[in-house]
Amino acid sequence: MEKFLSRTRYFLGEALQGFVRQKSLTAATLVSTTASLMVFGIVLLVTANVELVSARLEQRKGIVAFIEDGVSNSQMDFMRQQMAAQAEVESVAFVSKEEALEQFRKSLGEDQVLDALGSNPLPASFEVKLKAGQGDAEAMERVAAFIGSLKGIEEVSYGGPWALRLDRLLKSLTVLNVIVGAVVGLAVAFVVANVVRLAVLARKEGIAIMRVVGATSHFVRAPFLLEGLFHTILSALVALGLLYAVHRVFTQRLPDITFLSPTLMGVFILVGVGAGMVGTFLTLHEVLREEWA
Amino acid sequence: MEKFLSRTRYFLGEALQGFVRQKSLTAATLVSTTASLMVFGIVLLVTANVELVSARLEQRKGIVAFIEDGVSNSQMDFMRQQMAAQAEVESVAFVSKEEALEQFRKSLGEDQVLDALGSNPLPASFEVKLKAGQGDAEAMERVAAFIGSLKGIEEVSYGGPWALRLDRLLKSLTVLNVIVGAVVGLAVAFVVANVVRLAVLARKEGIAIMRVVGATSHFVRAPFLLEGLFHTILSALVALGLLYAVHRVFTQRLPDITFLSPTLMGVFILVGVGAGMVGTFLTLHEVLREEWA
Amino acid sequence: MIRFFHVTKTYPGNRVALSDVNFQIQQGEILFVVGPSGAGKSTLLKMVYMGEMPTSGQVVVGGFVSNTIPRSKIPMLRRQVGVVFQDFRLIQDRTAFENVALPLRISGTSGGTELKQRVMNALGRVGLCHRRSALPRELSGGEQQRVALARAIVNDPMVLLADEPTGNLDAVVGDQIIQIICDINAGGTATIVATHNEAVPQKLGCRAARINEGRLFEPGGGPLF
C-alpha cells in the first residue's frame, strides 16, 4: 500500500512538473481547449433549456374534446369507451356544460357579464390525458385525429402544432450537439495531443535512459497520460465554470433558464476529457513507438 | 560567394530536414493554417468583388441636373459657372432639349410613339462629372444638394443612395477584413509558433552544442526561421490555390466574379506569412532565450 | 548466470563488432574484458542487457534467452541488470538522488522511507552523499561516473555490467570504484567490467579476457569456453 502510494505520488509529481514548467504553453493550451469547450457548452445549454420547455409542455399535454349539444348519455358513454380504449390514453374525464360554466366563472372572478347571457353557451367536454412516455407530438396528433373523427364531437383542441415544432427543434438540436461535439472534440484532442507531444520531446533522452534501465512502456507513459489528463480536466472545469457564469448572467434577465442537466454535464465532461485522452493516447502511441523501444 | 551559397544550402537543408521528419505534425500544421487562411481569403474575395462593383459604379457616377423650361441663356451660363466652381467637379456638359430628345429616340430605336407627342416633353440638362478620387458617395451627395439648390434647376438625379450603400458595405467589409485578418493571423501565428517550438525542443542538445562550439544566436536560429517560413509559405500557397479553385467554381455560375486584386493578394500573403514569421520569432525568442545562452 | 554461445553481431554496413564469442559466467564470478577502442567491448555488454540482439548465436542471462525473449519481457531482464554506461546516461534534469532512485521507482519494490535509505546507501558507497541534490551538469565527469555506478548497484542486481567505469577517474578514486565493484561481486552478483586499461585486472589478479576486432580470447588459452 505504501509502495502504491509512493509510486502514484511519483507519477503525479512527474506530471505536475511538466505541467508547471512550460507556463506559456500550458496557458495557450488552456485557452484553446477552454474556448472550444465553451462553444460546445453553450450549444448544450440551449439544448437543456429547450428540453426543459418541452418537458413542461409535456406535463400539460392533454386533449380537450368538445361535445356537440344534444348528444345522448348512452352515446357519450360509447364515446368515452372508445377514447379510453386507445393504447396511449391514460384517463378520460367528463366535464358537463354546468361544470364548464362554473370553471369559466371562477377563472373570470365572479363576473356579472355571464349571467346576462341567459343561456349557457359553453359545450360539455371530455378531458383526455395521455400516458406518460406516450406523449410525443405524433402520438398526440394521432389520438386527437381519432377523437375528432368520433360522431358527436364538435371540436378537438390540443397543444399539437407547438409540441411538434418543439420536438423537431429538439431533434435538430441533438444533431447539432453531435456535430459540434465532434468538431470540438477533435479540436481538444489536437491541442492536447500537441502539448503531450511537446512534453515527450522535452524528455526524449530521459525516456531513452529509463527504457534502458528497465522501465516498461507503462511506466514511461504514465506521467504523460496524467499530464494530458491534467490539461483536459482543467480545461473542462474552467469551461464548466465559465459556462455557469454565462448561465448566471442570463438568469438575471430570464430567471427560468436552467443549467445543464446531470446527463448533459456528463456528456460535456465526457467529450472534453474523452477527446483529450484520445489525443494523449494516440500521440504517445505515435511518439513513443519505436524510437525508444 | 561560394561560401554564401554553401551556407545557405546548409541552412535550407537543416530546415527541410525538420520539415520532412515529422510528417504527421507538418500535415496537421498545414491543415490548420490553410483552413484559417481560407476563411480570410474568402472574406477578401467578397471584398474584392464588392470593390469591383463599386469601381464600375464609380465610372458611371455623374450628376444630371434637369433645367426648368424657360431659363435664360445668361442664367444658364451663371449656373454652369457655379457648378464648375465646385472643387469636386471635373466638367459640366450642357444637353439641350433637342439633344435629349435625340438621345432618347436613339435609345428607343427609331420608335414612332415620340413623334406622336407633338411637343418635346424632355427638359434640357447639365451633365456634371466629378473628379476621379472625389467620387465618394458623400461628396456626390453634397454636390448634388448644392446643384439642386440653384435657381432654375428643376430636379437633380444621381446614383447616390446606391453608391452610399455600397460605400458603407465596403467600409464594413474593410472592418471585417481587419478583424478576420487579425483573428486568422493570430491562429496562424499560434500554430506555426507551435511547430517551431517542437522543432527547437527536438534539437535541444544540438543547439547547446552549437553554442558551445561558437555559433552565434543567428546561426542557431536561421534554420528554425526557415522552417517556420516553409510552413507559412506552403500554407499561404495552398490556401491561395484552394481559394482560386473556389473562385473558379463560382465563376461557372457568375462569370463576372473577380479574383483577388494584386493588392488584396498582397494583404493575404502578408497576413499569412507575416503572422507565421511573428509566431516563429516570438517562439524562438522565448525558447532560445536563456537556457542555451 | 550469463552465457554467450557462438555470438556474432554485425551492425548495418557489414561492420562485424563481435564474432563467434563464447563464454560463461556463474553467480559470483567476475570477468574483465580488455581491449582497444572499437574492439567490441560495449557491444558485448549491450548483448547482456539486450540493448542489441545477436545476429547469430545465443545469449542467455538468468532465465532469459535472446532468441525467444518477447519484447515485453526485456524490462524484467533489465531490472535485474545494473549497468554503468560508458557515457553515464544520467537524466539531465534530475538530481543525483533521483537518478539513483530511478531503478527502485521502476521496479516499485520499495516505499518512500526505504527508497530514501537505499539511495543514500548507494550514494554513500561511491562517496557522493553530499552531492545528492546536484544535477548531472553540476557534477564533474568522475562524479557523474560514480553516480552511474550508484544507480547500477542500488537495486542489488543479479548482474552488474560496468563499461569503462574508471575512464574519468584518477588512480585513487578509480581503485576505490573497482573495489566497490569487487565487493558487489563478492555478494554474489555476476559481473563484467569492460576497460581499455590492462592494469586493472592485472593488479587484482582477476580473470580477464582480451577482445580484439570482435574476437574474445582468454590469455593462456584458445578462444574462451
Add this chain to the structure above:
Amino acid sequence: MIRFFHVTKTYPGNRVALSDVNFQIQQGEILFVVGPSGAGKSTLLKMVYMGEMPTSGQVVVGGFVSNTIPRSKIPMLRRQVGVVFQDFRLIQDRTAFENVALPLRISGTSGGTELKQRVMNALGRVGLCHRRSALPRELSGGEQQRVALARAIVNDPMVLLADEPTGNLDAVVGDQIIQIICDINAGGTATIVATHNEAVPQKLGCRAARINEGRLFEPGGGPLF
C-alpha cells in the same frame, strides 16, 4: 595567449571549484593539468572558452577579457578555441562528418569543396575516415572521443583544450591521440590538456601543473606564475 589572474570560481551552494588560480600560456606552449576527480580541471577549461565566468579575478584569452567581454562576442572567442569535451558533446542526429564540419559551417570560412577536404583531413588524423557517415550512437566510446578531437582541430584554432582526451582509449590509440595534440601544439596552438592520468605528461616530459581542490601548483615550485 591565455592568462589566469587570481581566478576564483565558486558554484552556487558555496562550492569552491577554483581558488586563486594564476598561470599563463604563450602561443605554442602546452600545459597539462593533472588532478583527481572533482579537482576543478573541467572548470578551469570552461573558464577559457568562457562557458563559466570567474567569480573573482580575470581570464584573458587572445584579446578577450572575461570581465569586459560582451555576451555577443563570446561566439567569436569560441570559434578560435577548439575543445575536446570530457563528455564529447557530439550532436546525436548528425553524422561524424557533419559533427566535425560544424565549426567550419559556423565560422563560414570555407566553401563546399574546401570544407569537405578539411573535414576529411581532420577525420584522417584521428583515423576515422571510414566512419564518417556513422551517427555518434553507432560509434564506440573511443571513436566518439576521436571525432570530438577532429572537431576541435578542424578549424586550426588558436587555442586547443582537451578534457580527459584519452579517458576512453587504450594505451596505443591514447598515445596516438596525445601525439596529434602535440603536433597541433607544435603548429603554434596554445594547448591545455586536463587529465587524471599523471603518466601522460611524465612520458612526454611536458610542463604539468597539479590541481587539487581548486588550487593549482606547478611541481617543484610554489603556486604557479
